[in-house]
Amino acid sequence: xxxxxxxxxxxxxxxxxxxxxxxxxxxxxxxxxxxxxxxxxxxxxxxxxxxxxxxxxxxxxxxxxxxxxxxxxxxxxxxxxxxxxxxxxxxxxxxxxxxxxxxxxxxxxx
Amino acid sequence: xxxxxxxxxxxxxxxxxxxxxxxxxxxxxxxxxxxxxxxxxxxxxxxxxxxxxxxxxxxxxxxxxxxxxxxxxxxxxxxxxxxxxxxxxxxxxxxxxxxxxxxxxxxxxxxx
Numbered sequence: 001x002x003x004x005x006x007x008x009x010x011x012x013x014x015x016x017x018x019x020x021x022x023x024x025x026x027x028x029x030x031x032x033x034x035x036x037x038x039x040x041x042x043x044x045x046x047x048x049x050x051x052x053x054x055x056x057x058x059x060x061x062x063x064x065x066x067x068x069x070x071x072x073x074x075x076x077x078x079x080x081x082x083x084x085x086x087x088x089x090x091x092x093x094x095x096x097x098x099x100x101x102x103x104x105x106x107x108x109x110x
Numbered sequence: 111x112x113x114x115x116x117x118x119x120x121x122x123x124x125x126x127x128x129x130x131x132x133x134x135x136x137x138x139x140x141x142x143x144x145x146x147x148x149x150x151x152x153x154x155x156x157x158x159x160x161x162x163x164x165x166x167x168x169x170x171x172x173x174x175x176x177x178x179x180x181x182x183x184x185x186x187x188x189x190x191x192x193x194x195x196x197x198x199x200x201x202x203x204x205x206x207x208x209x210x211x212x213x214x215x216x217x218x219x220x221x222x
Contacts, residue, residue, distance in 0.1 A: 004152075032209050043114075043201050043213035044153065087152050091209065095166055096141065098211065100152030 002027045002092045004101035012107045013078055021073040021086055021104045029093025033071050035064050036087040038103065044087055078108045112137065114214035116202050122220045123192055130188045131217045135204030142185050143211060144177055145201040146170070153201055159185060192221045 005024045013019055025033065032051055036044035048057040050066040057064045061082065063074040073086055085103040092099075115134045123129050135142050140161050145153035156175070157167045161182035174192075179185040189196055199218050203211040 034210065036213075041216075041218075043203075043216045046210055046212055049210055089152070095158075096160075097143070097155040097158055097166060097168075099155070102150065102152050 002090060002099045004088055004090055004099055006086075006088050006101035006104050008104060009102070010105040010107070012109060013075075014109050015079060016077050018074070018076045018078070020075070021088075021106070023071040023073070023088030023101060024069060025071070025088070025090045026069075027090045027092040027099075030090060031093055032091045032098075033066055034089040034091070034098060035062075035071070035073055036089065038085045038087055047086075075106070078106075080108045080110050082106065083108045114202055114204050114212055116200075116214040116217050118217055119215060120218045120220075122222065125194060125221055126191055128188065128190045129192060129219065130186055131200055131202075131219075133185045133187070133202030133204075133214060135184070135202070136206075136212060139204035139206045139212075140182065141205045141207075141211075142179055143203040143205075144185070144187050145203065147199045147201055147216070148197075156187075189219075192219075194221045197221045 003026045007022045035047040038044045048064040053068045065072045085105050087103045089098040089100040117132045142159045144156040147153045157177050159179040174190045177187045199216045201216045203213045205211045
C-alpha cells in the first residue's frame with residue numbers, strides 16, 4: 001500500500017534560519033511526488049512536482065529534491081510569511097489518486 | 111484567474127440531515143477529485159471523475175455518500191443522514207492531466 005510519512009510534525013525557526021522538511025514514501029511505480037503549502041482554513045496550494053530521483057525544483061526560498069525513497073523541501077532564509085503547513089503527496093502507477101502525508105507545520109518567528 | 115470554486119464555504123447541520131456541496135473545476139480540466147481533511151491530517155481521497163465518468167471510489171466512502179458530475183463540468187457531493195464523524199473539510203481538486211491537482215478553498219462541514 002502506498003504510504004507517505006513526513007517529519008518533523010512541527011518546526012519552529014527564527015527568521016533567516018534555514019532548514020529542511022522530510023518526506024519518506026513507499027509507492028508502487030512512482031508517477032509523481034508533489035509538495036503543497038496549506039494555510040489555515042484554506043485549500044492546499046500547489047508548489048512542485050518531482051518525477052524521478054535526482055530531480056530538483058526551486059521557487060523563491062524553497063527547493064525540493066527527490067531520491068528513490070524520500071524527498072526534501074529545503075527552506076533558505078525563511079520569512080514569517082513562509083509559516084504554513086507543508087504537505088507531501090505521491091501518485092503511484094495503479095491509479096490517478098494521490099496519497100498525502102500528514103504535513104509539517106512550519107512556524108517562522110520574526 | 112478562475113481557479114477551483116466550492117460552495118458553500120461553511121455548512122452547519124444537525125445529525126441526520128442531508129447536505130450537498132458543489133465544486134466548479136478550472137474550466138479546461140477534465141479530471142475532478144474529492145478529498146476529506148480532518149484537523150492535523152492530510153487530505154484523504156474520496157472519489158475521482160474523468161469527464162462525467164466516476165472512475166474510482168475510496169473504501170472510506172460509505173453508501174451515505176454519493177457524488178455526481180453531470181455533463182463533465184461541475185460536481186456535487188451529497189452526504190445523507192449526516193453523523194458527527196462526517197465533520198471535516200471537504201476539498202475539491204481538478205487537473206488536466208493525471209498529475210498536478212489544483213485545490214479549491216474547501217467546504218467546512220460541522221455536524222451538531
